[in-house]
Amino acid sequence: xxxxxxxxxxxxxxxxxxxxxxxxxxxxxxxxxxxxxxxxxxxxxxxxxxxxxxxxxxxxxxxxxxxxxxxxxxxxxxxxxxxxxxxxxxxxxxxxxxxxxxxxxxxxxxxxxxxxxxxxxxxxxxxxxxxxxxxxxxxxxxxxxxxxxxxxxxxxxxxxxxxxxxxxxx
Numbered sequence: 383x384x385x386x387x388x389x390x391x392x393x394x395x396x397x398x399x400x401x402x403x404x405x406x407x408x409x410x411x412x413x414x415x416x417x418x419x420x421x422x423x424x425x426x427x428x429x430x431x432x433x434x435x436x437x438x439x440x441x442x443x444x445x446x447x448x449x450x451x452x453x454x455x456x457x458x459x460x461x462x463x464x465x466x467x468x469x470x471x472x473x474x475x476x477x478x479x480x481x482x483x484x485x486x487x488x489x490x491x492x493x494x495x496x497x498x499x500x501x502x503x504x505x506x507x508x509x510x511x512x513x514x515x516x517x518x519x520x521x522x523x524x525x526x527x528x529x530x531x532x533x534x535x536x537x538x539x540x541x542x543x544x545x546x547x548x549x550x551x552x
Contacts, residue, residue: 394463401455401463408451415444436507443500450493457486 383391422429422437429437456475460466461483468474477489 397458397463401459404451404455408448408455411444411448411451415441415448418444432507436504439500439504439507443497443504446493446497446500450490450497453486453489453493457481457489461486 418437418440422434422441426434456466456478460478460481466478468478477485
């Protein structure tokens, strides 16, 4: 190979530190998972059902992100850096034998959708996550979407003053 194509081809090895950094992130997620499990087990008798459900969803979230990391690390290395030569290895992931950039992209998209779904579910279950500001915005949107409906209701049910107004003669 000529020098320039050779340098460009060898530049793929610059991704190795990135994959090693993702492995460190995987270790961090393992520590987070163990911390969440410990919290769940040690507080089992004091947690209510909603808190337990939120803790379990947090565990599922960590596992799904960890799976995403593995897909990126293994699939990305295999696709963009170098073959891992795992053919015949008993632990070779099933999806690795037909991985390419397109397959990896679809798998990552599906994992991200699943992770987002878990976060959305946690938001709906956790009552603290729904803020008064969001509720006010929704109220404002609905009153501006159909203002005639709210004007009609206001005309049928006028708000009366609690205390009569004072006049100058009082």
